[in-house]
Amino acid sequence: MNIATKIIPAPKLSDQVLKDMCDYRLGRLRKSMAEKNVSLSILVNPVSLRYAIDFDEFQLFQSHVPTCYLFVPAEGPLVMHGATRRNFPNVSEYRRPYFISPFDSGFDLNNSAKLFTEEVDSFMKEYCHNNSIAIERITPLVTQSLQNLGYQISDAECLLEKAKVIKCETEIECIKHTIAIAEYGMKLMQENTFAGLTERQLWSILHQVNIANNGSWIEGHMLSSGPRTNPWLQEASERVIETGDMVALDTDLIGPRGYMADISRSWICEGGRGNNEQRKAYQHAYDEVHFNIDAIKPGISFSELSRGAFQRNKIYKSNNYPCVYHGAGLTDEYPKIYYQEDWARDGYDGIVEPNMVLCVESYSGAEEGEVGVKLEQMVLVTEMEVEVLSHYPFEDKLIQ
DSSP states (O other): OOOOOOOOOOOOOHHHHHHHHHHHHHHHHHHHHHHTTOOOEOOHHHHHHHHHHHHSSSSSHHSSSOOEEEEEEESSSSESOOOSSOOTTEEEEOOOOOSSSSSHHHHHOOHHHHHHHHHHHHHHHHHSSSSSSEEEEHHHHHHHHHHHHTTTEEHHHHHHHHHTTTTOOOHHHHHHHHHHHHHHHHHHHHHHOOOOOOEEEEEEHHHOOOOOOOOESSSSSOOOEGGGOOOOSSOOOOOBOTTOOOOEEEEOEEEEGGOEEOOOOOOOOOSOOOOHHHHHHHHHHHOOOHHHHTTTOOTTTTTHHTTSOOOOOHHHTOOEEEEEEEEEEEEEEEEEEEEEHHHHHHHHBOOOOOEEEEEEEEOOOOOOOSEEEEEEEEEEOOOSSSEEOOOOOOOGOOOO
């Protein structure tokens, strides 16, 4: 395939505007820390590091080998360990890290954990007002060692998720830019959906567009065709797409500045009205997404949204997507709002607030059927209503 990739114009954001966004995000994190009386957060998750200081080095590597980490005190200097660059916003000091993974330190991590703990202890004594530390997922030896020194340990991931849920205007502009990139990639994919192409060949177009536009990565390979569209969550394979196949995809695309476009569409290979089963599944998914968008209002609870969600046809009911709604920003984020049938086991409540970005989901495929349709829209909750952020067209010929 010879795909010409154009560059989608990015919003013109001045250095000051970008600094203000980084200040806003750090302020949100510190507010979340203050509410839980946490003196120090230690961050290793690459998405958390991106949120706190716009850190963007070797992010996928960092996700499984935590070479870098950041000290974020409730008050005082941010200290970054292990970064190559020295110009991340709001960082006062850069240090060499104490390695806390088998890749860097071998199988016996006790001495590494001891050195790491000693540095944390020294930092706490100099800058922090109590003994409460929030840590992201690293070796439990560090947690045990800090607890032995009398520190109270909590999960920093909860603080980050609470901070990220409310977006500032610049974050929303970044999300809109990523959506534009994803939708251009989807357009090229649909234009090049021909019989004889493999699922992975088709999926590669979206990667090319994302990387050419300064994007980061794609969370999975969520494209399937024909009988592989049912059940959902089968990632792209070497299956050769055939004329008349349903092709379904979910972008899960992490674009420029780390912001996400999470959009799903389905279409027929080489077009047409499809067969009756394809049209019925498509109509059901289309109706569900639009009904559930209309249900969103600022101030509504998660449980109310779940109870009032679209009543799915019984032939699709047991084969639903894992949630009705979920948050998005720098990847998938809190909240995850479950279907009523899963609420008693998995559901948790909360309130929909202005400047939350939500994804509205539908997967429609009969249990043990051979057709599945995935549709998903991104919306911004405003003071009065919702603004639909994703605009890739639906398939008029599949809507009955």
